[in-house]
Amino acid sequence: MDVSKIKKEIYEGILSGNVSKSIIDNLVRPDGSFLSKECELWDYKKTFEDTKDATLKTLKSIISFHNTYGGYLIFGVDEVEKDTSFVLSGVEKNLIDQQKLRGQFDRYFNQRLDLTYEEIVISSDKGDLIIGLLHIPKRSKKNHSIASIVDGVNSKGKVILEKDTVYIRKIDECKRVVSQADFEFLVSDRHFDAEHGVPKKIRKNIIEHNLPDKNFICPDFIGRFEILQELWSWLSDDFKYTNVLAADGGKGKTSIAYEFSQLIIQSGTDLFEQVIWLTAKKQQFKAVYNQYVGVPETHYKDLETLLKEVCLRTGYLQDEVSEFTLQQLQRAARDGLALIPSFVVVDDIDSNSPEEQKRIMEIARSISSTSSRVLMTTRANNIYSSDSSILVPGLRGKEYIELVNTLCDAIGLPNFNEKNIGKLNVASEGSPLFTESILRLCKLGLSLEGAIEDWSGKSGDTVREAALRKEVSELSPEAIKILLTICYVGDLSRSELHQYTDFENSEVNIALEQLGNLFLVSSMGFIEEEPRFESTSSISKLVLSIANEIVPNSEAYIKRIREIGEGLEANTRVHIPEVGAAVRQCNSLLAAERFSDSRNTVRALIKKPRFKENSDLYFILAKTDYEDPLVSDEVARKSFVEAFIKGQRKPAFFEMWYQTEVNSGSSRSILEVCESALRSIGKFDSQWAERCAVANYNQASNTKNYENKVRYLVSCYGQLSKLLKISKRGKWEEHKQLSVKVVDALWDESMNNSKYEIAGSAIINAVNGGDIRSVNFNRMIEVSHFFVDEKLVSETAFRELRDNLEWAPQILRSGAGNREPLAIKLEQTYRNMKGSMRNKKLKVTA
Incomplete structure (x- = not known):
């Protein structure tokens, strides 16, 4: 049986809502047994028990299929041997009460799902048996992913459906959404490619934003997955358009809001066209501000200035807004957010008076809607309603341990044992800010107990100020x-x-x-x-x-x-009212999918001499081509190149250009976009650096010329070296694996082309960078034979390898495992180089 063909036909059946016998026929073998495979599109069940426990498991399967590609639950198929043998067993007539099942779905997910259940008679050697076929429709891209609104707990107290947790189908299992890739999948078109079992490539939605620099807010974001998951679930709530992150100072509410904003941007969800970040924190003012680069600044100081910022970021012009009354501002902000779907973060509203905080929260509810949502952050107080807020606790357990280790590495302290970390957790209440303050006291020379004692009985601010004053002195x-x-x-x-x-x-x-x-x-x-x-x-x-x-x-x-x-x-900043108005109009036309009108609007303005070089207009042209499904990637690529030549450098521009090149461009063109983005940002950006490293590696793989190949590999290794210093957990592993591939490729290519000095330098740099695999030390031994030849290797390179061979055995002996034989070989190689004629000549010259 051709599994790819079967999957294709089943998927077409899901999309069309087919609940006929033809679906079953696709899965039945000539001998009457069923295809021994469950996957993203179907799942076999022996029967359905009308109990709470069984219903919860069924609901979990239903929501996982619905959030993914849709699917079928097929009742009356028994798994007689795990994953290898499925046989027809049949079910009783009227097995499932559709109305009751829909009601249970409504109870846990607060919405109805168009489930269809049909019973089909199948002839077999056991006689006529009934198969139950439950069709689960695929979630529309326009609808947000669905999560349970309450915990679904079985009779033994085990949580089967977790509140606010999104489930998807991965092969034959129902899995929680846990990664950035999962979230990106959720908001994609989710086209099932039956041949490869993966979604087809489409142009990702690019969300514009004015987020400040990540290093200013939270260089190392740790944990908080449950809160991020709850916020993601909130986006599908049809009755609550505002939310509040509330906590005492230092618990990380701003960091959570920032990380969630990043998640929305990186996912490419169609829910929003932009993320608006507004803060009242005056210390975040950024003098050399450029709204598209995303650097910290203060945006508002009261309700009026807050509404003005919202208006300006939803298409209104400065001259218009300055003349508006408060009521007009409220109306304009509401209309602007309805026109341009936005995710708005209003940070630090507790910088205002209690009365002003109430007004801001009330107005936030009035201007938000199904298309635009508002997330606010504030210190824990009685201003907000507990029904529309998330209380942020301190970090605990593994998350807190990771926080402490990260902070110790950053300020140069040795790591603490778990017992001391536990003491620190209690004293700081799990606050990242308070934890850093206590650790800074340790850095000044206090023991952990002494630092905690200084902390006890005093407010956090008092202790932190005391520590800082000591340093400032x-x-x-x-x-x-x-x-x-x-x-x-x-x-x-x-x-x-x-x-x-x-x-x-x-x-x-x-x-x-x-x-x-x-x-x-x-x-x-x-x-x-x-x-x-x-x-x-x-x-x-x-x-x-x-x-x-x-x-x-x-x-x-x-x-x-x-x-x-x-x-x-x-x-x-250069404000050009005509350009701003044209951009606003084009965004409205694009939202209505009126692509030709958008192009005509821009081209009419570009014809005027004073606008013919305006990079924002060329960006809108490129954006129009990017979003128009009838425009080829090749045409869109040319539009982005033209906008770049005109001087366009906005992050959203580079993101769209990159996605276009990934879909159809060459490895060389992808690399050019990445390098251009990094140059324009002007500082280290981990996402673009990672993309640049991968693009360099791919370009090296596609290049035959040795010099060019080495150039790309060296550039890749340089980016990876920087990424390894700041990466955490999974990403660090990914970067390390690619780094190993690069070192191996540099070695192989250089040795094959008799470039012994480059080969040796690559291995020395790798070992110095922490790549202490045995193969690298063996390579040092192998290449040393060529280094004694003055015609092959420079004097500087000879000295470098000789000196590295001297201390290399110490690395092996101080590490894990028994590598003593290799250490002895290295010592012998060092003696050989030291006793070589070349080394003796160097001594004479010196």
């Missing part, structure tokens, strides 16, 4: 001013710090060294000749809170750097 006046500048503005380069402070370059360098030694700032070194320096959000908040104590006349100083920042910001 060790700084020069210049270093303190530079610290305050970075905390107020955000990440800055040396040249920018010179602009803000007027300090000489030497003074800036000395100050940065002092701050780095105390771990108060860190370098984001992506552009090596111009690294950027930043501080954590917790340190920034503390520094700003005691600014008047550490910098004389701090208010005047902050006012000065704010004015400098506003001047720089004004230089980066």
